Amino acid sequence: MSNLRQPLTAPIRRVRFVYVALFFAAWTSLIGMRLVWLQVVRHHDWVERAAKQQQRTFEVAPRRGVLYDRNLRELAVTVLAESVYAVPSELGDNRANVAELLSGIVHVDPTDTFTAQGSIMARLTASRNFAWIARKLTPEQAQRVRELNLKGVYLQKEFKRFYPNTDLAAQTLGYVGIDDTGLGGMEREFEDDLHGTAGHVLTAVDAKRHALGSEEREPLPGENLVLSIDTNIQYMAERALDAQMLKMKAAHGTVVVQDPHTGQILALAISPRYNPNDLKHQDPTILKNLAVSDVYEPGSTFKLVTYAAAVDGAGVQPTDIVDCQGGAMTMYGRTLHDDKSDHFGRVTVQFALEHSSDVGAAKMAMKLGNSKFYDYIRGFGFGDRSGIELPSETRGLLRPARKWEATSIMSIAIGHEVGVTPVQLVTMVSAIANGGTYLPPHILLDETELMKGDSRLRPAAFHPTNSLPAKMPDGAHRVITELTAAKMRQMMEGTIVEGTGKTGALNGYSAGGKTGTAQKIDPVTHTYSHTRTVASFAGIAPINNPAISVAVIIDDPMVGTRYGAETSAPVFKQVAQEVLEYLGVPHDQPLKVVKPDSAAPKLELAGDAPSEDPGDLNVMYEEINSLPADDPLRQKSDAAVVAATAAAAPVPVASTEKKGIFAALPEKMLKAFRDHGGSSIMTDETTEANKLSPKPVADHVQRTDGAVVVDASTKVAVPVMQGGLRAVIQQAAGAGLRVQPVGSGLAREQVPAAGTMVPLGTEVVVRFTR
Numbered sequence: 001m002s003n004l005r006q007p008l009t010a011p012i013r014r015v016r017f018v019y020v021a022l023f024f025a026a027w028t029s030l031i032g033m034r035l036v037w038l039q040v041v042r043h044h045d046w047v048e049r050a051a052k053q054q055q056r057t058f059e060v061a062p063r064r065g066v067l068y069d070r071n072l073r074e075l076a077v078t079v080l081a082e083s084v085y086a087v088p089s090e091l092g093d094n095r096a097n098v099a100e101l102l103s104g105i106v107h108v109d110p111t112d113t114f115t116a117q118g119s120i121m122a123r124l125t126a127s128r129n130f131a132w133i134a135r136k137l138t139p140e141q142a143q144r145v146r147e148l149n150l151k152g153v154y155l156q157k158e159f160k161r162f163y164p165n166t167d168l169a170a171q172t173l174g175y176v177g178i179d180d181t182g183l184g185g186m187e188r189e190f191e192d193d194l195h196g197t198a199g200h201v202l203t204a205v206d207a208k209r210h211a212l213g214s215e216e217r218e219p220l221p222g223e224n225l226v227l228s229i230d231t232n233i234q235y236m237a238e239r240a241l242d243a244q245m246l247k248m249k250a251a252h253g254t255v256v257v258q259d260p261h262t263g264q265i266l267a268l269a270i271s272p273r274y275n276p277n278d279l280k281h282q283d284p285t286i287l288k289n290l291a292v293s294d295v296y297e298p299g300s301t302f303k304l305v306t307y308a309a310a311v312d313g314a315g316v317q318p319t320d321i322v323d324c325q326g327g328a329m330t331m332y333g334r335t336l337h338d339d340k341s342d343h344f345g346r347v348t349v350q351f352a353l354e355h356s357s358d359v360g361a362a363k364m365a366m367k368l369g370n371s372k373f374y375d376y377i378r379g380f381g382f383g384d385r386s387g388i389e390l391p392s393e394t395r396g397l398l399r400p401a402r403k404w405e406a407t408s409i410m411s412i413a414i415g416h417e418v419g420v421t422p423v424q425l426v427t428m429v430s431a432i433a434n435g436g437t438y439l440p441p442h443i444l445l446d447e448t449e450l451m452k453g454d455s456r457l458r459p460a461a462f463h464p465t466n467s468l469p470a471k472m473p474d475g476a477h478r479v480i481t482e483l484t485a486a487k488m489r490q491m492m493e494g495t496i497v498e499g500t501g502k503t504g505a506l507n508g509y510s511a512g513g514k515t516g517t518a519q520k521i522d523p524v525t526h527t528y529s530h531t532r533t534v535a536s537f538a539g540i541a542p543i544n545n546p547a548i549s550v551a552v553i554i555d556d557p558m559v560g561t562r563y564g565a566e567t568s569a570p571v572f573k574q575v576a577q578e579v580l581e582y583l584g585v586p587h588d589q590p591l592k593v594v595k596p597d598s599a600a601p602k603l604e605l606a607g608d609a610p611s612e613d614p615g616d617l618n619v620m621y622e623e624i625n626s627l628p629a630d631d632p633l634r635q636k637s638d639a640a641v642v643a644a645t646a647a648a649a650p651v652p653v654a655s656t657e658k659k660g661i662f663a664a665l666p667e668k669m670l671k672a673f674r675d676h677g678g679s680s681i682m683t684d685e686t687t688e689a690n691k692l693s694p695k696p697v698a699d700h701v702q703r704t705d706g707a708v709v710v711d712a713s714t715k716v717a718v719p720v721m722q723g724g725l726r727a728v729i730q731q732a733a734g735a736g737l738r739v740q741p742v743g744s745g746l747a748r749e750q751v752p753a754a755g756t757m758v759p760l761g762t763e764v765v766v767r768f769t770r
Contacts, residue, residue, distance in 0.1 A: 061159050062196030064180055065222035067173055067187075069231045070445060071459045072452050074164055076173050076187070076276075078180075081160035082142040084133040088124045090152030095124045098150055105144045106134035111280065135178055136160045161187075167273040169234050171289040172227075172390070172443070175276040184287055186225060186443075189391045193447060196222035226446040228264035230462055232724065233257055233579050236746070237269035240574040241552075245271045248557035248567055254290050254422045255575060258549045260430035260540065261465050263439035263473065265388070265423075266548065266579075292386075292393040295419035296553065299518030300500075300564070301538045302415030303361045307353050307491065308432060309376035310364035312484040318350040318491055322360045329359045332406045336362055336414075350491045354499030356515065358414045365413035373409065374401035379479040380428040381438055382420055387475060389444040396420050415518060426551035429513075429538045432488045433546035436480040437468060464547035464583055493543045504539055504569035506577050507720060508587035513539025513572060515564035520556065532556050535567035541576045542588045550576055578746065581723030584730060591719055593755035617742065617751040617765045720754040721747045721766045728766055736760040743768040 038046065067076035084102065091098055103117035113119055115134045123131040136158055137145070146155060161176045174185020182191040199219030237255040245253045257267040268291050274282040288294075310316040323346050327338035338344065338358050344351075352360030365373050377383065383398030397419030404412075411417040423441050431438045450457035480488075492512025495501040500515045516536040519528040536553045540546040552568040552575075560566050716735050721728045725739075728747050732739045740763050749767040752758060 060199035060217075060219045061180060062198055062219035063159055063221040064161060064176070064196065065190075065194040065224045066451070068224065068226045068452065069229045069234075070226065071230065071461055072226070072457070073231045074452070075169065075227065075229075075231070076161060076163050078159045079162045080157055081136040082139075082155045083135045083158050084137060084142070084145050084153065084155055086124060086131050086133055086154070087129060087152045088131055089128045091124065094151075096121060098153060099124060101148060101150070102133050102145065102153070105141055105148075106137060108141075109280065161276075163276045165231070166277060167275050168231065168238065169229060169268065170273045170276055171270045171287070171291075172229065172268050173276065174391075175279055175287075185289060185390065186227070189389055190223075190225060190447075194222040194225070196220050221449075223447050223449060224451065225444060226448065226457075226460070228259075228266065228443050228445050228460075229268065230266050232582060232746075233462075234267040234269060236578045236582070237267040237575050238271065238273070240571050240578075241269050241271045244554065244567070244571045248554060248559045248562075250554045250558065250567075251556040252290055252294075253554045254294070254552075255571060256291055256422050256426040256551045257575065257579060258426045258430050258441060258551075259462065259464070260433035260546050260549045261439075261468055263427065263430065263441045263476075264445070264462075265441055265443045266462060268423075268443070288392065289390055291422045292388060292390050293421070295394055295396055295421060296534045296555070297416055297418065297518040297520075298420050298425060298536060299415040299516035299534065300356045300358075300361075301425060301514045301516035301536050301551075302418065302420070303353060303356065303413070303516075304432065304488065304492070304514050304538065305377055305380055305382075305428060306361045306364050306373075306413045307349070308380075308480050308484060308488050309373055310349075310367050311487055312436075312480040313372055313376060314364075314367040316349055316364060316367060318348065318487055320349045321346050322349055322352050322357075322363055324352060324357045324359045327357075327359065329362060329410075331362075331410060334407045334410070336410050350494055353491050353514075354494045356495075356500050361413045362410040365409050370401040370404055370409055373412070374398075374404075376479070377412070377418070379438065379477070380431060381424055381440075382418065382428070386423055386427060386441050388423055388441045393423075394421060396424060415516060422551050422553050425536070425538055425553070426549050429540055429551065430549040431479050432485050432492070433540040433549050434468060434485075435482040436478055436485040437472075438475075438477055438479050439468075440473060440475040442473070462583065464545075464585060466545045489540070489543050489546075492540065496539070500563075500565045501537065501539070501569050503565050504537060504572045504576075506541060506573060506580070506589075508589055508591040509541050509577070509580055509585070510543040510588050511539055511541035511572075511576060512543045513537055513569070515569055517563045533562045535562055535564040537564050537568035537572045539569075539572050539576065541580060542585065544588065547583060547585050548576065548579055550579075578723060581727045581731075582746070584723075584727050593717070593720075617749060617767060715757045715759055718750070718752050718754055718756045718758055718762075718764055721750045721764065723747060725768065728768075732764055738763040740765045741768055742766065745769045 064078045066074060066078070069075055084106065086098065088095065099117050099121040103115060103120055107115040107117065109115075120131075120133055123133075133153070134141075142155060145153070159180055161180060163170075163173065170185075172185055174187035174189075175183055176187050177183050180195065182188040182194060187194065197220040200217045237257055241253045241255045244250075253269075253271040255267065255269040256265065258265055268289075270290050272283075272286050274286050307316075311318075324338065324342075324344035326345060327343040329336045336358055339356070342355060342357065344355065344357055344360070347355075347357070347360070349360070349364070368376070377398060382396055385393050385395045387393075399408075399417075408417055427438070427441050445460055448457060489512050492514060493510060494512075495514055496505050496511050501513050504511060504513055504515075514537070516534075516538070518534045518536070519530070520532040520534060521527070522529040522532070534553060534555050535557055536551070538549075538551045540549050550572050552571045554567050554571070557567045716737070718737065719731045719735050721731060721739075723731075724746055725741055725744075728741070729739050737758070738761065742765060745768045747766050748769045751765045758764075
């Protein structure tokens with residue numbers, strides 16, 4: 001029986017084996033295909049999903065570079081701030097409560113929609129892994145968020161741009177966005193250099209989001225920029241411009257101060273300004289830099305180009321005679337008029353420039369012809385970008401000579417049919433000041449990785465020179481000869497001494513310049529307006545060895561005659577006077593007695609007001625110089641015309657109750673003040689001019705108690721105290737007087753007043769404010 005059943009069982013077993021084998025083969029193939037799909041085809045996707053679950057990557061923002069002025073004062077710095085964010089997946093059902101709680105802390109500005117409760121809730125709903133709540137909080141806000149200790153809500157440190165001087169040079173420095181990206185000014189122009197390279201932090205986390213370890217790549221900070229701006233000169237320019245803008249009710253104003261021998265911009269003031277620390281509440285129309293992006297018709301200031309070209313290219317001399325034809329000239333059916341009050345006949349070329357004759361200027365241009373006149377205009381830098389390190393610079397408006405109309409030469413000669421920028425105007429004046437060489441303007445001194453405090457990074461304090469650089473910068477070229485430049489400076493001085501620029505005359509310094517008043521185009525009629533003007537003044541000082549060039553442009557003044565002589569020249573006068581005194585430039589003319597203008601506006605920065613009342617200066621003067629009871633300076637009389645009769649002048653040396661600035665000075669500096677007659681300037685720091693010039697010496701005796709007895713029989717006039725502490729001390733020392741400073745900044749008030757006769761060795765009390 002067993003033999004008969006054998007053939008029946010073998011085939012059945014083979015079939016089962018085949019079925020099982022096929023099943024396992026198919027199963028293995030499916031698994032293999034799935035593994036290939038997951039590990040080869042979808043490998044990258046699954047790696048990313050694993051990384052998201054197991055790792056968290058943070059981008060570490062780099063520290064933005066610092067903006068310094070030439071004396072290494074910080075103009076723009078980066079500080080740490082905290083921002084708050086949330087992980088919505090960790091909030092669960094508490095998103096609405098979290099949004100309400102956090103908005104109550106961070107939503108302090110009604111105009112800020114980003115931090116409103118509804119906006120926060122929308123972001124928490126739209127994302128699972130990350131949502132910003134608020135950026136760059138104040139320390140108080142960050143602490144309140146921290147105290148809530150909300151699950152899924154975290155604080156992260158970020159960098160925040162901060163401008164220590166608020167609106168000082170705002171349009172020049174520019175501003176940054178919320179992500180530290182430069183959006184204006186130097187911040188935008190040098191964004192790639194300032195921003196730096198971001199770093200990364202890779203953190204491994206477990207299932208409960210606990211950190212297991214991290215891998216970091218450090219960020220690289222941005223480059224630091226050293227600008228040619230001097231903060232003190234910038235403040236002087238802005239203060240003078242703001243006061244005149246307020247007085248004239250003008251729309252805009254610009255003041256540019258330049259070193260004529262290097263082209264470096266020392267100050268670039270624009271009004272109105274904005275606070276880059278608070279961009280949310282600023283008017284966007286005042287963000288642009290008018291000094292390089294605003295084009296206007298220069299008016300009569302452009303006559304400096306016309307006369308310089310005529311003297312240099314046509315052999316015209318200042319003493320030559322030009323016929324101004326009674327103030328009217330007709331050419332090709334068009335009549336050019338001088339000012340309605342001017343009816344000049346045959347006058348000298350210098351007189352025509354001094355009194356701003358339009359007819360005289362037109363005749364100077366016609367001596368050259370269109371093509372030659374155009375070449376001189378281009379030589380002075382008009383019609384092309386200067387290359388200054390600021391964004392959005394315009395080339396101005398200047399048509400090629402072949403496109404001029406028949407009477408265009410008359411218009412361009414007097415500053416019409418041509419558009420210039422304030423930087424182009426001041427650079428033109430600097431070319432005349434330095435002997436006839438055009439130097440491209442610059443506002444960047446250095447780009448460096450070094451930080452303030454590093455011995456390798458040194459300040460570049462501005463010291464006026466009378467020579468051009470040994471190595472001329474790119475773009476520099478001679479425009480007129482040195483002799484022509486000298487003749488032009490002579491005529492520019494005549495404009496201030498005898499002509500239309502008398503309101504720009506300085507005290508103790510010679511100066512030269514040119515006024516300008518250009519009518520604006522009426523947008524309705526498309527013709528020149530009779531009421532809207534641009535008033536300007538361009539000048540240099542001192543005249544023989546110019547230390548600075550200054551251009552003042554005030555747009556659309558609404559008060560007064562609106563001429564440049566009344567509107568812009570006084571700003572030049574104030575700025576140039578203060579800057580020259582601040583720089584310690586020696587006087588080249590006698591000082592005049594000036595009575596203080598009680599009606600002049602006093603602009604002081606918040607927090608800089610002196611602690612003493614104005615009357616305290618008289619009290620301090622009496623105490624320091626021990627005035628007798630019957631001394632006129634003790635009475636409420638005009639200090640400018642009374643004479644002091646003080647005798648002994650005890651000076652407190654060891655008093656423990658110091659006043660004003662002495663409360664903050666170290667003993668070493670106080671000793672320097674006493675040893676040098678109230679001066680902190682040591683002997684080796686005395687300028688060559690002071691060494692060579694004789695100074696009156698007081699007959700005084702140093703007593704053992706520290707007091708000083710002066711000779712009351714020898715009296716001198718108190719000079720005008722202007723500029724910073726160094727300049728004031730030098731002025732006082734030159735007259736044989738000493739100084740008791742109060743406060744810090746620039747000299748604003750003095751007792752006794754300028755012109756008062758006082759004994760040699762008297763100590764003058766001077767208040768300094770910023």
